[in-house]
Amino acid sequence: MKIVWLTRTLQRLESEYLARAGLSLPLAAIAVVVGADLIAGRDHFLTPGIVAAPPLAAITVTWRKTLLVGVLGLLSQAALAPYDGITDIPDHDVFFGQAFAYVFVTLFSVYIAWRRETGAKAFTAITSVAEAAQHALMRPPEPQVGTVRLAVRYVSAADAAQIGGDLYAVLDTPHGVRALIGDVRGKGLPAVQTSAVVLGAFREAAFDEGGLDTVARRVDTSVGRHVSTGDFITALFAQFDEPDSVELLHYGHVAPLLVSRDGAVHTLYPADPWIPLGLADLVSGGPTSWRVPLRPGDVLVLCTDGVIEARSPLDGTFYPLVERVGPLVASAGTDLDTAVERVYADLLLHAGGSLSDDVVLLLLSPRPGALPAHPPDPTHPDAA
Incomplete structure (x- = not known):
């Protein structure tokens, strides 16, 4: 697992290094070949090595600068041709063949640089649109909504996108702070809709x-009206x-x-599990809500199945959220932002550095002072 994560990290660092290298890398290649040719003397013909400069420029700079590197390389070869004795060969076949x-390599490198530059611009545009859509759709909440503190981590597994089929919302209403977390079947644009x-x-x-x-029934009714059957x-x-x-x-x-x-973790299984939204026609009635006592410092952890179904690339095991979340959250104290980042980092480490499904991690906790001091609650999960 650590090897996979380290490999991905090294690839990312290599890409960032090449982006910063700019013209220095291809120009250094030209300088090294020219210097080596001069040092080797007239009996050694090393200038063909300059052909490496345009491809290096294609992955580090724009197509115009790549063309500039190609021209400099060609001029360098022409300038060294008399020194290397290439012009002494009848009809100059060797030099013209080399040129x-x-x-040809230079023009192909210019094309590659142009395609890379165009693709980067398109990716940036798509990412900007996706980010705007995410803010319009999800409306990320403030760190505190009403009497509840919260922290969220939302990650879309879709390429070049920041939105997907997972959803969440936290609202301060006249009836209290209300939260929703959900997971749409499927991916792509239909799931976003x-x-x-x-x-x-x-x-x-x-x-x-x-x-x-009643809130849930209203949502279920809307799903039945506007979402495809099935x-x-x-x-x-x-x-x-x-x-x-x-x-x-x-x-x-x-x-x-x-x-x-103290880091103790309790899974809050519903007394009356129910079917997902959109399947109301299959059964009659509806689910029954249940209450869970809260103590100062308690944190409610909500997530989508992208968290618990994230597999390790080494042994294929699912992410053990119940075993890992307690110490990660408790060690952050009252800082929920730190807590959610630690859980997500641990999840990403378990999954080998990448996720195959959308992920929402939502941590909720009444703010300090919102819960009154009271005797121990015998119904609290820690009471036993």
């Missing part, structure tokens, strides 16, 4: 409806409406975790 091959439907419905219902179950979204709703507890509602999503101040 022809060099010009479904995410927009779910988030739009949640943002409206979270302010209008008094009960968390598509579904796993989701988990949370509501911080009381000072010492959180209400949870489950729709087929990854079970949340409660991390205590």
Whole structure:
């Protein structure tokens, strides 16, 4: 695992080094070959080595500078031709053959540099659009929403994109702080469109409806109206409406975790597991919410299946979130930003440096002072 991560890191550092090298690398190549040719004397013909300069320029500078390097290289070969005795050969066949091959390599290098430059501009444009779309769709919350502190890490596995099928939202409403985390089946643009439907419905219902179950039904109804038949979204709703507890509602999503101040981890399995959003026609009724007591320092950890299904490239094991999250969160104290970064870094290390699925890590905790001092709660998971 460490070898894979180290290899990827070295590749990234190599790419950054080449980008910074600029003209110095191809010009140094020309200078080295010219110097070696002069030192070797007239009996050694080393100038063909200059052919390496244009390809080096193609990966470090623009196509115009690549062409400039090619011209300098050609001039250097022409200047050294009399010294090396190339012009003494009848009809100059050797020099012209060398020059022809060099010009061909130079023109091809200029083309490669132009394609690389054009591709980089297109990638930058796509990334900018994706970033704007992410901010419009996800609307990243502030570090504190109402009485709840939070930190989030959102990563899309899609190439050249920062948005995907995972979604989250945290809102301060008249009914308390309400949060949603979900995972759309599928990837690409259809998944993003479904995410927009779910988030739009949640943002409206979270302010209008008094009960968390009613909010979820409104979202489910919108999904049924606007999402293709057969598509579904796993989701988990949370509501911080009381000072010492959180209400949870489950729709087929990854079970949340409660991390205590001392690092103890408890998986909060729903008493009434339910099917994902979008499949309401298959069953009657609806899920029942349940409450979990909170103590000062408790952190609620919500995630999508991209976290727990991330595999190690060495042995194929899934990421052991329950075993790892406790010490990582507890060691950060009240700094949730540090905690979520530590969990994500550990996840990335386990996965060998890259993820094959979208990931959302959402940490929620009542701010200091929001929970009143009270006797030990016998229903708290740590009470035993």
